[in-house]
Amino acid sequence: MSFELNEEVIRLLCGRFSYEDGEAIYHAGKVTFTREDLETSIFEATIEGEGTLIRVSVDGSRGELDAECSCPVFHPDDQYCKHIAAVLLNINDIRPARSSADRELTSRMLQLFDDKPLRPTRARPLFDAREVVNVEFICKPVDDNNGNNMFGIEMKIGSKRLYIVQNVRELLSHINKRECCVISKPFTYDPELHSFQIENDAIIQSLIQIAHNQPFYNDAVSPHSHRLLRIPPASWEGLLSLLTDASSVKLVHNESTYDGILLSDEPMPLVFAFDQSNGLAEGYQLKVQGLDKITIMEAYGVIIAEGKLLKPAPFHLKRLNELKKIFEGSRKRQMYIMPEQAGPFMDKVIPGLMKLGSVSIAQEVSDRMVQTPLKATLFLDRVKDRLLAGLEFQYGDIVINPLEANGQQRGEDQILLRDVDQERQILELIEQSAFIKTEGGYFLSDEAEEYHFLYRVVPQLERLVQVYATSAVKLRLHRGHVHPKVMVDVDERTDWLELKFEIEGIPESEIRNVIKSLEEKRKYHRLPNGALLPLESSEFQEIIRFLNDVGMHKSDMNGSATRLPVVHGLHLIDTVQMGNAVNLGKSFRRLLESMRNPDHLEFPIPDDLSGTLRDYQKYGYQWLKTLPAIASAVFWQMRWVWAKPYKASLFSFLCCLKFGMRECRP
Numbered sequence: 062m063s064f065e066l067n068e069e070v071i072r073l074l075c076g077r078f079s080y081e082d083g084e085a086i087y088h089a090g091k092v093t094f095t096r097e098d099l100e101t102s103i104f105e106a107t108i109e110g111e112g113t114l115i116r117v118s119v120d121g122s123r124g125e126l127d128a129e130c131s132c133p134v135f136h137p138d139d140q141y142c143k144h145i146a147a148v149l150l151n152i153n154d155i156r157p158a159r160s161s162a163d164r165e166l167t168s169r170m171l172q173l174f175d176d177k178p179l180r181p182t183r184a185r186p187l188f189d190a191r192e193v194v195n196v197e198f199i200c201k202p203v204d205d206n207n208g209n210n211m212f213g214i215e216m217k218i219g220s221k222r223l224y225i226v227q228n229v230r231e232l233l234s235h236i237n238k239r240e241c242c243v244i245s246k247p248f249t250y251d252p253e254l255h256s257f258q259i260e261n262d263a264i265i266q267s268l269i270q271i272a273h274n275q276p277f278y279n280d281a282v283s284p285h286s287h288r289l290l291r292i293p294p295a296s297w298e299g300l301l302s303l304l305t306d307a308s309s310v311k312l313v314h315n316e317s318t319y320d321g322i323l324l325s326d327e328p329m330p331l332v333f334a335f336d337q338s339n340g341l342a343e344g345y346q347l348k349v350q351g352l353d354k355i356t357i358m359e360a361y362g363v364i365i366a367e368g369k370l371l372k373p374a375p376f377h378l379k380r381l382n383e384l385k386k387i388f389e390g391s392r393k394r395q396m397y398i399m400p401e402q403a404g405p406f407m408d409k410v411i412p413g414l415m416k417l418g419s420v421s422i423a424q425e426v427s428d429r430m431v432q433t434p435l436k437a438t439l440f441l442d443r444v445k446d447r448l449l450a451g452l453e454f455q456y457g458d459i460v461i462n463p464l465e466a467n468g469q470q471r472g473e474d475q476i477l478l479r480d481v482d483q484e485r486q487i488l489e490l491i492e493q494s495a496f497i498k499t500e501g502g503y504f505l506s507d508e509a510e511e512y513h514f515l516y517r518v519v520p521q522l523e524r525l526v527q528v529y530a531t532s533a534v535k536l537r538l539h540r541g542h543v544h545p546k547v548m549v550d551v552d553e554r555t556d557w558l559e560l561k562f563e564i565e566g567i568p569e570s571e572i573r574n575v576i577k578s579l580e581e582k583r584k585y586h587r588l589p590n591g592a593l594l595p596l597e598s599s600e601f602q603e604i605i606r607f608l609n610d611v612g613m614h615k616s617d618m619n620g621s622a623t624r625l626p627v628v629h630g631l632h633l634i635d636t637v638q639m640g641n642a643v644n645l646g647k648s649f650r651r652l653l654e655s656m657r658n659p660d661h662l663e664f665p666i667p668d669d670l671s672g673t674l675r676d677y678q679k680y681g682y683q684w685l686k687t688l689p690a691i692a693s694a695v696f697w698q699m700r701w702v703w704a705k706p707y708k709a710s711l712f713s714f715l716c717c718l719k720f721g722m723r724e725c726r727p
Contacts, residue, residue, distance in 0.1 A: 066119060066126075066153050074126070075146040083146025092151045106148045115148045182236055182252065182262055191256040194220050198264060200304065200322060201313040202356045202365060203289065210358050212297060213289040214268060219248050220255075228287040233269045260307040267303055271296050294360040312368055314356060319368030329373065329381070330354065330366050331418025335411065337425050338397055345398040345406075345426065349388060351418070357382045373417075381417055408479045426476070433457040435480040437487055437526040440502075441519075443533035448511045451502040452491065452526075454484060463488060464500060487525050490518055511537070512585045512593045539592040541566060545575075545600050547607065550646025551627060558629060558649070560613065561622040567594070569621040579605050600642040607643050627652070 072080045086092065086108060096105035102119040111132070118127045128145045141149075197217040205211045216232065217223035224245040226232050232250070235242035239252040257265060268290060275293045292300060304310050304322045312319040331351045338344040356365040359382045364371045373381070388394060398406050407430070414420050422430075433456045440451040454461040456477055463484065495510040496503035505511055515537060519528060548561040562572050571588065578586040579596060582605075586594045595601075611629045645653075664686040666679060674682065 066149065068150070068153065071146060071149045071153065074128075074141055074149070075143070076140040079140060079143045079146050082143035083148075083150060086143060086147035087150040092147050094151070097155070104148065104152055106151070108144050108147065111144070113144050115144050117145065117148055117152065119152070182239075182257055182265065189256060191254055192220055193258060194218060194250070194255045195223060195309070196257060196261045196265070197223055197309050197311060198261075198304065198307070199311045199313055202358065203291065205291070209360060210356060211294075212292040212358065212361060214292060215288050215290075218244055218250065224248055226288065229268075229290045230272050230287065233265065233272050233290075236265060237269045258309075260303070261309060264300070264303045264307060264310075267296075267300050271300070297361050312365075314365050314368060315354065317368065323369045325369040325371055327369070327371065329364065329371060329418050333411075333414045333418055333420045334423075335420065335426060336423040343400045345400075345403055346395055347398065348395040350394070352385055352388060352394070357385060377416055380413065384417070403476050404479070407476055408481045412481065430476045430478055431457070431459075432478040435483055437483070439522060439526045439528045441528065441530040441534045443531065443537070446506065448505040448514070448534070449502060450491070450496065450504070452487070454479070462501075464498060464502065483525060487522065490522055490525075494518055508587070508593075509584070512595075515593070516585075516595055536591050537593055539566075539588065539594045543567070543594065543598065543600075545598075545604055545642055546644060547604055547642060548644050548646060549649055551648040551652055552624070556627060558611075558625045558627045559622065559646075560611075560625065563621070572621040576608070579608065603642040 071083075075083060091109035092106050093109060094104060094106045096103065098104070104117045104119075106115050106117075107113065108115070114131045116129045119125075128141055128149070130142050130144045132142055132144055134142050195218070199215040199217070201213055201215070202210045203213040214229070216226040216229050218226055218232070224247070226244060232242050232244070235250065236252070241252070242250045244250055256262075271292060272290060275291075275296065301322070301324075305324065308321065310321055312322050329351075331349070334348040334350070336346055336348070338346040354366065357378065358365065359378055362372060362375060362378060364373065364378070364381070388396075411420060411422075436455045438453045438455065440449075440453075442449045452463060454463060456479065459477060461479075491503065494505065494514040495507060496505050496514075505514065515534075522528060543565060545562070545564045548559075548563070550559050551557070552559050562576065564572055564575060567575060567588070575586050575594070575596075579601065584595070584597055586596055588594055611625060613623060613625060613629075664683055666674065666682060670682075
């Protein structure tokens, strides 16, 4: 016999009065389980405030229930007490709830570890019975509530007809999870019944990533905000390539709808008309046409015009965006130019407008224009240790000082067309130096900056301007190319290294100061006559490297020559080729060759060693025998060796080399 524990069974087991009292205890929540074993169906509990212990064992398959309570109450007809009734009522609630919860938990675990692959959303070429639904993507510019434009995507979907997707993000989420989504009453998307064309599915997958990664752009609240998915600029390039390949894309612009998205390199449809003003007797006016027909997507680097996407240079795009803001702020499509502003306007604005669109100039205005070649002149002078510079731009008989506010002189009816690019190049070169501006020109008082300007900047300016310099400035320039040389040789009488410096056009008394400037790593040396001698040539750089290698200092020099221990030049033994500035003498070259190839001297090996030494030892013997040839120089110049503890043994060893191996055996 089997039974299921329920309220009716509990009433029969406990009786009417115990059941009602136990029900009151149960509803009061006074039952506390101290043991719950659902597998064996054994429960133990206590009743709050009464100190009783109840133990219940239920075996439903065998129809058995055993309950015990520690209370002393007498129970007629083998009926249980109110305490057991309260516990049974709690068990009756726990067992179904636990079973349902466990069943749900198990189902979720099975679903979690179910490795069944998700069905692809795109249509497969073979064995796919799903219906390929139609999708339409509508791309349009929208305001981001900050005065800037963003691209947005709307969608339509359906089988026989297309329905507007009221919540694009919700649809994309359901597609990604392979869940059904209600689009309208007649149509519901079902991943088991519907699929997408390959190009449409690629766009949908890209939109899913955008919706997942960029929720910030879709927080704007508007009546149709859920219909639109805003595309951030960072995701536009990747999506654009997919949109241009799909045939189900529409572009909405200025209340017109265009099929597909087309990238074009056509010029922007803007016309700038420069004419004589109708309202001002002597002024001019500029009319702009087509500015209201384009939408500038600066963050995306494109312009929407006549259903096409144009991609100008970033600089022109930014300038065009500012230009549109200027005209939209004034609510006009034209502007007036005063006569005194016409020249600068033609010099700076018109060339820039030509890069944004087509420019037309009325014949009356064109007749007033004067265009002559630029003749730029730079005047240099030196007064009180200051370099003075004056600059003039001349167009025919019109002379302009770029530093003077009213330096331009022209006829009232003329519009001078200046060479703005060349003027800008000249001014940029001058401003590279540390010149201080005044109303009449420039001045420079730092000698290092003066050297940089005269030797580095002026040669570049000479290609653009005519330079006139006074004799005071010309004296600062050292004329002719300098060929410095250093002669290195060995004094055979003393076996010391001799270095002699020669600089063409520089007296020997000044050479020592030139070497000092080289040691200080200066770019130039100021000669006694005030001329600045450049020290940046390759020959001077070679001499600097040589002096650093031999460890020579200005204090070692005596006039234009110096003497050093020969060991200071032995590092040149590995030098394959010298430059033009350092010349090695015959004696020094012979010394280096002997050190480099000791076997050339052909010292005979003693008979008792010839059969014992190996090849590399024989070569070492030849090298050691070479040392006596330079022994006198080595003895006196390696003074640091004698301070070592092994000075006596080394001295004895060198003596053996000098006078022969046999005489020095121990």
